[in-house]
Amino acid sequence: MRSEMSRINAGAIARWWRNLDRVTLSCVGILIGLGYILMLAASPAVASRIGASRDMFIFKQVAFLTLAGLIVLITSTLSRSAVRNLAIFGGIIALGATAMTLVHGMEIKGARRWISLPLMSVQPSEFLKPCFAVVTAWLLASRRRIVLRGNIAFPGMLLAFIGFGAILALLKSQPDIGMLSVITMVFMTQLFVDGLRLYWVTLCVASMVGAFGMAYIAFPHVRSRVQRFLHPDVGDHYQIDTALRAFGNGGLTGRGPGEGRVKDMLPDAHADFVFAVAGEEYGLLLCVGIIVVFGTIVIRTLLKAMREDDPFIIIATSGLVTGFGLQAFVNMGSTLHLIPTKGMTLPFISYGGSSAMSVALTMGMVLALTRHQVGPSKVVQAANAPLHPTTFQDAPLIEGRRS
Template sequence: MAIPARTDSSHAAQWWRNIDHVTLTCIVILIGLGYILMLAATPAVAHRIGASRDMFILKQVVFLGLAGAVLLLTSTLSLKGVRNLALIGGALALGATFMTLVHGMEIKGARRWIALPMMSVQPSEFLKPCFAVVAGWLLSLRDTVRLKNGWRFPGRLAAILLFLLIAALLQAQPDIGMLSVITMVFVTQLFVDGLPIAFFMGLVGLMIGAFGMAYLTFSHVRSRVQRFLHPDVGDHYQIDTSLRAFGNGGLLGRGPGEGRVKDLLPDAHADFIFAVAGEEYGLLLCLFIIGVYALIVLRTLLRLTRETNPFVILSASGLITGFGLQAFINMGSTLHLIPTKGMTLPFISYGGSSAISIALELGMVLALTRRRVEPGLFAPPAATSSASALQLGRARAAMLEGELRP
């Protein structure tokens, strides 16, 4: 891609100048790693189920291509466009999540997917980024909208009611992992919104209590926790195989295509793709992958420290929390740092719903964190007072130093 000239005022040129190039580069790196690791992991999986050797690879090429297009298109949106997309997408995802309870595919006792001709879709994957933006918008209205009687708009109450509706749907599927991520996203947003520390600690206590109820209510949650806490209880085949893969890989790995974990684990191309990376490319690549995810999260948080728009701060903090948590849960499960949970590694694991929803999530992050210049800053009216001219000069200098924010 050619770098646009500084005099180019087209929409594409303005997008390129104002986008976060570091985060965008990290995303491209993750997509590239996703292609490479799919080449390593999917042929063995396809052979096991009697499918064409290149079936998963070709489908993932299409999925990642669509994800890249969604990412770029979403990153060009205005703040209003991001909000509207989240409202429409959230309504559709909420309706589709409800439909899974009636017409969804049942896999391992859970109804989370809707079957389509070329793929199965998990609507809750798209509910996560849309909820983060809608909740951020509702919370920000508390400071920007005043009712006629002088009261603030009850944005926090509206966001809580929306969260409770989503929580009820996810619990009914059940999808405790996604419910945990969305809960952490919302609690983070409430904390950033200035929730008193006493109420915040109360929420943490409620989350611990809810986890205890899930442990007592759902047999699969209880089984995973017991297997994590007691290595001598239950089946540990997947985790033991995953840990052996990291040990076999060592520092530099066994080499491309030389790993064995993909021949032994049914989910080597999805939930345990990190183990494939560790065995074939070693500790150095694993640390590099962790560093890329960490850089995306930290870079976004640093840009938010210079932001003044509450909608941007609340929405982007929720989005990046969900992204970082998903990456941590996948890698932590693979390394047996936390109980196992079927959650994909963003842009690297196989899956269309995951790739496109993560692209939507990070596309919104890029759109929200773009630098924005006030219209007319470089073309002021001809008649202006000396005081306003001085203010304009200071504003220009501040903008050129990257310090001006709307």
């Protein structure tokens, strides 16, 4: 009896499972599992400190991560054209919602980035990252495939820059320099992969350096963070010093589950500094393991992109995984004081509904785009095809065995 998941089963679920990158999906599952574990460790102390129920963050994050897992699975089943359409419509909605934050958004620490909903607050700019990466890839790839009347090439590059300019203006107005930096790096990476000439790449890098200098002058919170990073004797270093002490306390194997102390002292132990909680309670081994999981996702996706022939797939997956990897690097790097601090979550591990769902959308799109596109007819034909006639009839006879 043939199993439903056998190689000759032409069912939709079986085809999806056979053609999916199961290693990347397993890594996503590991990160979601670590998110549950570290939220159990970090959030009760934070909730008690603000006067809320000890289980408030846990229950919310369980719901967020469950929804995130469903988003990954559902999005990974989409066709490549469906991923493109989802990114276009999702990008339009996210762009409009981001613009709405400037008028009706919640102001937290001087920034308007969130829209208040009955059960949670949403940061629309989080969803701009995956949608922008896919739409940009489609625009850049289309300029080679679509020719308008009069043999005029489709202005994909121009439209991509217009979209980036709109996002730049909105994020600067919130302000959200960290998100803008990540989206800029994603855009520059996609332009480079698309074949941008070296002198244009140099000009783009110089422009980014100039923009950072302008942000340093224009935004006091950016200047404060940079100065605190460069000059340890300037400003308040409480959170960084506490996080570094937590890594030292954890050592190689950690103090043990629930035995950490950093979560009792850090206001953002469940969010921006959850990596420090992992280091103190589970030690260097778990921290290295987390880095390996993130690295596996990034490197494996890039290797798959290198084997693709479709420019849309190559550019889209490169942009998606660049944003994913940069977000992880910024969180872990700032916790370890390798870069200036920036309020950015660790994908699937830090607390946050908007972050969990946007990262889930990112990884679902990556899995969908890197999935082998095999139609059901081909599977059936391969299963029912007779053996090639040369298999036995034309095989060389062994001398002495001819009848």
